Amino acid sequence: MARICPICGKKYKNGWTLTKLRGKYNPTKKVRKYPNLQWAKVPLDIQKEEFKPFAGKRVKICTQCIKTLEKLS
Secondary structure, three states: OOOOOOOOOOOOEEEEEEEEEOOEEEEEEEEEEOOOEEEEEOOOOOOOOOOHHHOOOEEEEEHHHHHHHHHHO
16 A cells, blocks of 8 residues: 555655754755555545545545544534
């Protein structure tokens, strides 16, 4: 299973880790920052179009989508 939210399509972002050396920051290596995916159950009576294909299922979705689900319930 990929680390992508199936509802909103959120995926990794590239970044740098910075190391301070003699008063200057040096970009040393690339880092992938992944979204916070959690298991959640989507209710059957959901009205929003993005959530309808997953109605009644347990899926791994990002925390922003979980917050949206809580507002709609």
